[in-house]
Each structure stands twice: as C-alpha cells, then as structure tokens.
Amino acid sequence: PEHRRLPGRYVRREFQVPEGKTVRSAMAYVCGLGFFDLFVNGQLIGDQLMNPALTGYDKRDLYVTFDVTDAVRPGPNAVGVVLSNGRFFAPRSQNPVPMHNYGDPRMIGQVRLQFSDGTEQTIVTDESWKVTADGPLCSSNEYDGEEYDARMEMPGWSTPGFDDTAWRDVQLVEPPGGMLEAQMIEPIRVTEVLEPVQLLEPRPGIWMVDFGQAFYGVVRLTVSGPAGTRVTMRTSFNVLPDGTLNFMNDRSALNTDVYTLKGDGVEMWHPRFRGNATRWVQVQGFPGTPTKDSFAGLVTHTDHEPVGEFACSSELVNRVYSNARWGTRLQNRSVPMEPDRDERMPWSGHPAKTSESEGWAFNVARFYEHFLHNYRVHQAEDGSLQEILPPYWLFNSRDIIWPSVVTIIPDWYYDFYGDDRLLRDNYDMMKRFVLYHERNNLKPDNTMDFCAYGDWVDTASIGANSRNFGATSRPLMCTAYLYHDCRIVERAARILGHADDEHYFHELADHIETGFNQRFFNPNTATYESATQCSSVLPLAFGLVAHNHRQRVADNLTRDIMVRHNGHTSVGLIGMQWQMQTLTDVGRPDVAYRIATRTERPSWGYMIRHGATTIWERWDADTQDGGMNGESQKILSGNFEAWCYQTLAGINYDRSRPGFKHVILRPRPVGDLTWARASHVGPYGPIESSWKIDDGTFHWHVTVPPNSTATATIPTSSPKRVHESGNPLEMRPGIHVLELSQAAATVTLESGNYEFTAPFEK
Secondary structure, eight states: OOOOOOOOEEEEEEEEEOTTOOEEEEEEEEEEESEEEEEETTEEOSSOBSBSOOOOTTTEEEEEEEEOGGGOOSEEEEEEEEEEOTTTSOSOSSSSSOBOOOOSOEEEEEEEEEETTSOEEEEEOSTTOEEESOSSEEEEETTTEEEEEGGGOOTTTTSTTOOOTTSEEOOOOOOOSSEEEEOOSOOEEEEEEEOOSEEEEEETTEEEEEEEEEEEEEEEEEEOOOTTOEEEEEEESEEOTTSSEEOGGGTTOOOEEEEEOOOSSSEEEOOSSOOEEEEEEEEESOSSOOOGGGEEEEEEEEOOOBOEEEEESOHHHHHHHHHHHHHHHHHBSSSBOOOSTTTOOOBSTTHHHHHHHHHHHBOOHHHHHHHHHHHHHTOOTTSOOOSBSSOSBOOOOOOSSGGGHHHHHHHHHHHHHOOOHHHHHHHHHHHHHHHHHHHHHOOTTSOOOOOSSOSTTOGGGTTOGGGTTOSSOHHHHHHHHHHHHHHHHHHHHHHHTOHHHHHHHHHHHHHHHHHHHHHHEETTTTEETTOOHHHHHHHHHHTOSOHHHHHHHHHHHHHIIIIISTTOOOOOTTHHHHHHHHHHHTTOHHHHHHHHTOOSSSSHHHHHHTTOSSOOSSTTTTTSOSSSOOSSOSTTTTTHHHHIIIIIIOEEEBTTBTTTTEEEEOOOOOTTOOEEEEEEEETTEEEEEEEEEETTEEEEEEEEOTTOEEEEEEEOSOGGGOEETTEEGGGSTTEEEEEEOSSEEEEEEOSEEEEEEEEOOO
16 A cells, blocks of 8 residues: 655735735635635634535636635735645655656745725735744645644744744746636535544453444544644444444545644634544544534535425334435545545546435536536546546546446436536537447447446445446446437437537437347347346436336236345446435335335345445445445435435426426325425525324425426325315316326426325325
C-alpha cells in the first residue's frame, strides 16, 4: 500500500485599503486545488468544506466566490489561503490501480474591492505572495487521514503585521489546463452533528465511540492535556468480536486522524479537507478519561435543499427508506462517490436511477448538472465514455451500461424539473455515445456482445466474490441498454427539434428491438435468455416486449419472485434500478411490496436485522470477506425511495407535461399498509398525498400546487360513493370525473387542497 503524505500549504498576502476610502463591496474569487480554506484578517470565510467541487483538473477548474465585505477594514489587511491536496495531488499512485496525479497543490484568485466613490482595487495572485509548508496541517489524505500538530500553529498568520520573513516567495506555476469556471453547485457543509450513543473501553487505553449511524464526515475532538500528546482516531463501520475496530473493509485506507495537543486549555479540532464513511471510532492516546461530550460526528456532504418527506405504517419500509436516504448523504460529495475503503471513486453504475430517488428527497438539479458537465468534457474523440469520471483512476472499459447515465439522467431531469437545459447541454454527448456503440459494438444481427459489468453483485454473487458480474446474460443487458439509449436520444431529438436525428434513432431502435427479441426471447416460454428476474425486468422497463407477450413475461417475472424465490428479489445493481417501478407498471405493486418487506437474505430487511443503518454494497456483506464489502453504497438501493413516493404515496410526474405541471396521483394501499404520506416540493410548489384506511373508509388528503393540475385515482370498493370534504364529487368545483371503474374513481383536479373519503375493502 502507498500512503502518500503531503503537508498543507499556507499562502498569504497583505494589502492596504487607502485612507479615506469606504469599502462598498469586497469579493474574493478563489480556485485552490485540490481543496482550500480562505481567511481574511484572521477570519475563516464561510462554513464550506472541501472547495472547490471535484473535476478533472485538466478539463475544468472551478473558482468559488465569497463576499468578504464584512471582513475587510480600513488600513492594513491580509488574505490567507490553506491549500490541501484533495484529488489534485493523488492520494495514491498505483494502489489499488494507477491513479491520475495532477501535480502539487496550487491556486489562482483575486480580491476585488469596490469603493463608495466608484473606484476599485484588485489584489491578484502574483509573485508578492508568501508560502510555507511548515504549518500545523502536517498531512491530509482522503484515504489515510489528516494529521494536525497544534504546537505548529502560527497565530495571526492571516492577519496584517504577521512576521513571514521565514516564509518563501511563491512560485508561479503552470495552470492545470482546464477551463476556469464559476462553481455553480451547492457547497459541501456540515449538515448535522451526531452525538455518540456508546462509549466503551474494550482494552486499557483503547476507547470505542459509536455514533449509532453510518455517515460520511469526520469526528470533532474536544480534549485538554499536556502539549505533545497525540490522539489518534481511526474510523470504520463495525467492530470485531473483541470490541475493537474492524477495518478489514477499508483495505489499504488507514482512515486515521491524528491530533497533537498544544497544551493550552480545552482544544477543539476536526479535519477540514477529508472525510470517510464512519460509525465507530477507535480512539487511542486520549489524555485521561473521555466522555461522550469529547466526540461529535460531523455529517458532511453537498448541502442539497431537502424537498421531500415520506413515511408509512410499515416501520420496516420506513427503515429501508431511511437507510437509502442516508446512502445519498454518504455518497453525494460534489459528485456521486463511494465514501469508504481505498476506492472512493465517482463510479457511474448507480446514479442513473438513484438520481431520481435523490430528486424526490433533495433538490439535486445543480448537482447533476455539474456531474454531467464533467462527463461531456471528458468524452473521448470517438464518442466513448469512461465508467469513472472525473477519471481519477486511469482504466477505461468503454462500457455502455454504466455510462448510460449520460442519456438516462437528462431524460429524467427533463421529466422531473420541466427544464430542457440538460438535454440541450448534453445532446451532442448523448448522440455521440450511442453512435460509438453502434459503430463499434453493434453486430449484423443488431445485438451486442460487449458488456463490462453485468448485473453487478446480484444474488448469484452471494458467497462468491468471483460471481460479481451476475447471472443475467450480459449481451442481453447491453443490447437492451443500447435500445433504451436510442429511444431516449430519439425523444431528445424530437423535443429539441432535430428531425433527422429523430428519424435515424427511431429506425435504429426498431432494428435493435427486432434483433433483441429474435436472439434473446423464447416465445414458447415467454422468457428471455438466462431466465432471471433481471432478464425480464429490463425488456419490460424499456418497452422491448411485444404487446401480445407482455402479460406472460410479467407473469413469469412475478412467479419467479413469489414462487421460485419466495418473495425475494434476485437482482443486483442494474436490475434493482428498474425492478420496483416495473412491478408497479405491470400491475403488481403488491409483489414489489413483498420484496420491500422481506427480512431474510437477500433483502434490505436482512441488512437491518444485522444492524445496518445504510444499504450494503452486497446482499451478503455480513459474511463476505473485506475485499468489496461497503456498507454505505447506493448500489443495491436502486430506485427504492422514488418507488415509495410514486407507488405507496402515489405522487407521480407526467412525462407528457413535465416538471409536475400535471401531477398523476395514484396511491397503492398494498399488503398490510394502513397509511402512507409523502410531500415533495416541485417546480410549482408543494405536492402532498396522505392517506389512511380507518374502519373500512379510505381517507386521502391531496395538495395540488398553483398553476398545476392533477389526475387522481381513488381506490375504492364503491366508486359512486366517493366524497370530497363530505360532498359528492359532482358537487365540488375544480373536480371533473373521468372514470368510475370497478375498484377506483378517476378524477381531474385543479390546484388546491382536497379531502377524499371512499368505502374501501382489501
């Protein structure tokens, strides 16, 4: 293992506000790579961490804008920047695979002063700045930890008058090569502070701190003791039978922060330029006896605005939802990135559909704009895309399934936010990506064989690391994805007015559909090659199943789940992204609910029974070796959270009127559910759906936001006895009855609040 250490760079410059001048505004624009903190006159500016957002620095370099007006004063001033390596100076060189290294940390920036008399003054990064690497930040590495020696602090280093004669003159260096752009994504912040739930001492001098929840972030230490005392804090998910830390899953990542006391009263410290997935902390070297107040868990991630809430009568479903939501908070750190072990790479495998689940709970619009911007600037000249972007690891399989984030996310984004910007910005990338695979991988029979990963870690991989690729035919999967990508690009071309492209991709998709079914479908058994759940889910989800076969394929899928697997899923990373919604779409939300409420392996409930507070990377993480065994992944959460909003609570967007301009409301009171409620703030305002079954009556509260309409389907055993606010439907302004079927009443709604009641029998 390589443990690359690099001390922080402290950079400073003094400047003078002229006598008699009043500062009307002072703005700082800083790009410090890999990460930086900004100080003005001794004051840390802002509450942001790990700026700027991650990019491939030879393609994009982001500057962050700060309003420092309140920190600037008349007369002498000073600006200081702490530079850390982030991903610029690579945390590893060759282990576990070769990594891209961009060089030593560097920065560019300016402070622009505007005076009330209309004049201006600009302080830029030039040869007049001074630098030292002899400050207290001795090392910071995303994998191994941060080392801070408080005895080396330099009081006043970012204030005017500080003696920096021992500091060196800065060097002017070459820029990394990327386009300098304004950072337009929400910053990373501490969004929650967790208190320990346990403090144990399994061995003398070894203290174990349990926060009771896996999270990404760092531990804040509060301590007092003699100068030179070294406190180490090593973090991971779990403990061994002897009560000490189980760090096998971390592989070569040390995950150890070290604080050396200066010996001056109560000292408080936490790392600022790194983090990792944490639940348990092993503390050694603590002077005296710690208390729970000695430690705090700082939950750290991109500060998305929360926009959605969900709960229901099943505590198990609520726990699964919570665990999946925590996975979002663990992974979204300016890009979707694993939070543990010695990878922590922005893999493209999971965000294709977990982006939708994230969107119900958080505003991720700017987040995925940034993510896809990274993708398009790294697209190869031949149109291929890497599975890890930014490309911090150098290998490139030129796969189709995982990089299909570049078609699936813009397509969903348009439906969800009603904004065609992502389609416009990424259309050329989407088109070139599909054409690359048509040109290089499509066979004369209009199918593909090349697929790098398959249905990663499906149930076939339980107990066998060698089976991570899954049991489903990889040619079937990659051909299905190429078809799906063609249909998405065809639709994007239609929306954006590219008629020739629309025709081309329509024809190509038709050819692939024919080839797919000729090669992979058995009409006698109504099964697809491999006869796995995933091999049925993908054709059903993508519309590849002929209408006259669709019911039989759906029946085979549900039979495989309910009979062959006793109500359990068998899918992995890819199948789980589509399975739950597909079951709802084929009229079997009850089967999806059955999957959601299992507690034997493989299931989310099994993970919870074994102490999980997130979604594991594998169905059998509790018995696997430590090689690929994370407990904080989105890999197996699929699109579960979205399914909770859409199926259980019944809030859906309408693809024909995107951005919730028209809302489709249809709750499914499946299984043993007696109530469910959800809210989501869409582009037009809050949407609410809250239902309960009480003494044979279905009660349903609905909110349709201003400037929107809705179609609502009310489940009932007596459609003619549905009431709103105690009145028959036909007496309520704003309601138009569309259909009264045997088991539901379907109405259209104008914006407003509604209270429906209806007779209901399960």
